[in-house]
Amino acid sequence: MITIEGVSRVRGRARILHEVSFEARAGRVTGFLGPNGAGKTSTLRVLLGLDRAQGGRALIDGRRYVDLDRPLTVAGALLDGSGAHRARTARAHLRWMAASNGLPKRRVDEVLELVGLAGEAGKRAGRYSLGMSRRLGLAAALLGDPPVLILDEPVNGLDPAGIRWMRAFLRDSAAEGRTVLLSSHLMGELAETADDVVIIDHGVVKADGTLAEVVGSHATLEDAFLARTAGEGASW
Amino acid sequence: MVNGHGAAGRGGAVQGRGGAVRGSWGWPVRAELRKLLSLPTAWVGLVLGLVAAPLLVFVSAGGTRKAIEEGFHADPSDAAFQPLGIGLLGALILGVVVLSSEYTSTGEDAPGARQLQATLAAMPRRGRLLVAKGVALSLLVAAQGAITSVVTLTLSRMVLGDLVPAASPGRAAAVVLYWVLLGLLAYALTLIFRSGVVTLTVLIVNSSVVSVSYLLTKVTPLAAYLPDIVGAHMFLHQVGDVHIAPVTAGVVMTAWVAALLILGGWMFRRREP
Numbered sequence: 001m002i003t004i005e006g007v008s009r010v011r012g013r014a015r016i017l018h019e020v021s022f023e024a025r026a027g028r029v030t031g032f033l034g035p036n037g038a039g040k041t042s043t044l045r046v047l048l049g050l051d052r053a054q055g056g057r058a059l060i061d062g063r064r065y066v067d068l069d070r071p072l073t074v075a076g077a078l079l080d081g082s083g084a085h086r087a088r089t090a091r092a093h094l095r096w097m098a099a100s101n102g103l104p105k106r107r108v109d110e111v112l113e114l115v116g117l118a119g120e121a122g123k124r125a126g127r128y129s130l131g132m133s134r135r136l137g138l139a140a141a142l143l144g145d146p147p148v149l150i151l152d153e154p155v156n157g158l159d160p161a162g163i164r165w166m167r168a169f170l171r172d173s174a175a176e177g178r179t180v181l182l183s184s185h186l187m188g189e190l191a192e193t194a195d196d197v198v199i200i201d202h203g204v205v206k207a208d209g210t211l212a213e214v215v216g217s218h219a220t221l222e223d224a225f226l227a228r229t230a231g232e233g234a235s236w
Numbered sequence: 237m238v239n240g241h242g243a244a245g246r247g248g249a250v251q252g253r254g255g256a257v258r259g260s261w262g263w264p265v266r267a268e269l270r271k272l273l274s275l276p277t278a279w280v281g282l283v284l285g286l287v288a289a290p291l292l293v294f295v296s297a298g299g300t301r302k303a304i305e306e307g308f309h310a311d312p313s314d315a316a317f318q319p320l321g322i323g324l325l326g327a328l329i330l331g332v333v334v335l336s337s338e339y340t341s342t343g344e345d346a347p348g349a350r351q352l353q354a355t356l357a358a359m360p361r362r363g364r365l366l367v368a369k370g371v372a373l374s375l376l377v378a379a380q381g382a383i384t385s386v387v388t389l390t391l392s393r394m395v396l397g398d399l400v401p402a403a404s405p406g407r408a409a410a411v412v413l414y415w416v417l418l419g420l421l422a423y424a425l426t427l428i429f430r431s432g433v434v435t436l437t438v439l440i441v442n443s444s445v446v447s448v449s450y451l452l453t454k455v456t457p458l459a460a461y462l463p464d465i466v467g468a469h470m471f472l473h474q475v476g477d478v479h480i481a482p483v484t485a486g487v488v489m490t491a492w493v494a495a496l497l498i499l500g501g502w503m504f505r506r507r508e509p
Contacts, residue, residue, distance in 0.1 A: 049360050050353065051508045066360040069260075077357050081342040081349025085275065092274035093354070100267030100358040130345040140354060157345065 086126025285326015427500025
């Protein structure tokens with residue numbers, strides 16, 4: 001369970017997040033939707049303790065991420081890129097991550113197998129394609145078999161087969177009882193995977209509810225989204 | 237709940253695998269050691285550090301022998317230790333890459349992404365992370381320094397024979413301490429500059445091409461207490477024109493390194509990656 005409570009963040013003079021509040025519940029996929037620059041990544045970075053908020057609280061199972069003793073066993077995060085130094089092999093990257101949280105070495109091979117990288121585990125991360133980098137990032141997120149998954153634009157850079165795989169993976173994870181929070185600017189994608197939807201624009205939450213509630217009387221999630229974010233063309 | 241892992245996470249240590257100490261500190265240190273040892277650049281530092289000083293013994297044997305025979309060395313015991321002042325290049329490289337590798341972009345497709353994100357995801361307590369890095373670095377450099385000192389000093393005895401007195405273990409230990417402190421100095425500066433290039437340029441130019449610190453000693457003898465040159469007094473009897481006792485040199489250098497580490501750590505904790 002993820003709890004975001006009144007999180008505000010200012011950078012210089014710019015207001016990045018303003019009193020952002022929502023919850024992502026266990027056993028459900030929560031889609032965090034917004035145009036580029038709306039504050040999705042910022043919210044996730046505050047949740048992971050990478051960026052500081054000037055106000056509010058962002059908690060995972062009631063605790064701040066930075067206070068977790070073995071964070072990889074509580075929450076797995078997929079942010080931009082693979083997270084691996086480009087000169088390191090994928091296996092070496094996952095091995096140090098496993099060591100940092102006292103996880104057994106066999107978990108490394110298990111997650112490599114799970115994301116379909118077992119055959120390329122000895123390759124340097126810098127030589128990976130975009131899709132492979134995402135898979136490696138996901139493998140790292142899954143190392144500790146965490147009950148909470150936090151994913152920033154997880155389908156970015158994936159080919160159609162990869163997107164389908166990711167969709168099934170996220171649904172399965174929620175079905176197993178995990179909390180899945182993913183951000184996206186792709187409405188069609190979210191409409192297919194999310195149970196709950198949070199719409200954010202200019203750092204302010206515009207809608208929050210189940211997919212059906214957020215779509216409401218609109219024909220599609222896209223229509224609902226555009227109606228709530230000041231219409232088309234606003235973000236580009 | 238999924239496999240009850242969330243509950244295990246709160247306990248701090250994995251079931252049956254050591255206590256809280258190992259969980260809190262042992263894991264991050266092990267992770268940082270693994271990280272360093274799986275980085276090609278770190279191996280450049282390791283190998284360079286191991287071979288540079290012994291190699292120098294051979295290369296400079298003729299000149300050193302002549303210098304001692306002509307009485308150029310007021311203290312011939314220094315001759316055996318001097319090459320060890322060069323091999324520390326390896327310690328500098330290790331001290332830099334332990335941190336600069338965190339800031340390298342992970343790839344063209346995600347220019348803003350760095351390993352630091354993965355590191356902080358795995359070890360979000362920044363203070364603990366920095367200590368773990370420092371410990372891993374010190375262990376590696378100490379091992380490197382110990383091996384290199386023994387090999388270099390033994391070779392010196394073989395090559396120069398009775399021209400140099402047998403090295404005392406205390407002085408050899410001082411060399412190891414000197415290397416570790418220099419590695420930590422490089423680490424501290426990289427924490428401050430956030431760039432390996434800047435730190436390495438400053439340290440290498442200053443130690444090999446033109447030593448600004450050494451030139452400053454011509455202006456004021458106090459410059460001999462600057463962090464990059466004071467440490468050499470720990471194991472060399474004659475450095476420049478200023479005499480500093482080995483223990484004093486060790487204390488001064490340790491104080492410098494500690495102060496810079498505290499400053500660098502403070503800056504690291506304030507920044508958002």
